Amino acid sequence: MTARYTVGDDVRVRQAYPPGHCRTPYYCRGKSGVIVRYCGDFRNPEDLAYGTYDGPEVPMYRVQFNQTDMWPGYSGAPQDKVEVEIFEHWLVPASS
Amino acid sequence: MTDRRRHHDMGGLDDGPVEISEHNSEPWEKRVDAIRSLLSDDKRQLLSVDELRRAIEDLGADAYDRYNYYERWMAAVSNILLQKNVLSVDELGRKMAEVEARQGNKPI
Numbered sequence: 001m002t003a004r005y006t007v008g009d010d011v012r013v014r015q016a017y018p019p020g021h022c023r024t025p026y027y028c029r030g031k032s033g034v035i036v037r038y039c040g041d042f043r044n045p046e047d048l049a050y051g052t053y054d055g056p057e058v059p060m061y062r063v064q065f066n067q068t069d070m071w072p073g074y075s076g077a078p079q080d081k082v083e084v085e086i087f088e089h090w091l092v093p094a095s096s
Numbered sequence: 097m098t099d100r101r102r103h104h105d106m107g108g109l110d111d112g113p114v115e116i117s118e119h120n121s122e123p124w125e126k127r128v129d130a131i132r133s134l135l136s137d138d139k140r141q142l143l144s145v146d147e148l149r150r151a152i153e154d155l156g157a158d159a160y161d162r163y164n165y166y167e168r169w170m171a172a173v174s175n176i177l178l179q180k181n182v183l184s185v186d187e188l189g190r191k192m193a194e195v196e197a198r199q200g201n202k203p204i
Contacts, residue, residue, distance in 0.1 A: 021150035048146035
C-alpha cells in the first residue's frame with residue numbers, strides 16, 4: 001500500500017470508538033499532530049486480533065502531538081511532546 | 097457524554113507510582129510464557145500476539161483488574177483455544193480438576 005502521508009504533514013486522529021481491538025490509544029483520538037516518521041507497512045492488528053493473519057499491510061506513522069493539546073490542565077513545559085505510532089486508516093488530513 | 101474509553105485503554109489516567117523493583121517469575125508463569133510461544137510458532141500458528149491482546153481486553157473490567165499479568169495471559173489463551181476448537185470446555189474442565197486433585201495445596 002502506498003503511504004498517503006509524508007513527514008511534516010498535519011494530521012488528525014479519527015474520533016472513532018469501535019468495540020473491538022485497535023492500537024490507537026483513546027487519549028489521542030480527535031487530536032491533531034504532525035507526521036514525524038513513516039515506520040513502514042505492517043499487517044493490521046485489527047485483522048490479526050481476530051485470526052486473519054494474511055490481511056493487507058497498512059502504513060504506520062509516528063505522529064507527534066503537543067502534550068498541552070493532549071491533557072487538560074497539563075502543567076509541564078509548553079514545548080513537551082508525545083509521539084504515538086498510528087496506522088494510516090486512523091488518520092485524516094488536519095485540514096479536513 | 098458516555099465515556100467511550102475501553103477499560104484496558106488507561107493511558108493518561110492516574111494510577112499512582114510505578115513499581116520498578118525487580119522480581120522473578122514463578123515457575124507457572126514461565127510455563128504460561130512457553131505455552132504462548134509454542135502456540136505462536138511457525139508450526140502451529142494458533143495464536144498471534146494481537147489475538148492474545150484482544151482476548152485480554154475482552155476479559156472484562158473485573159477480571160482485568162483482579163488477575164495478575166500471567167493470569168490474564170492464561171485466561172486469554174484458554175478462551176482463544178476454546179474458540180478455535182483446539183480444546184473443548186469439557187476437556188479443559190476435567191483436566192483442571194485432575195491437576196487440582198493431584199496438586200492439592202502444593203505450590204505449582
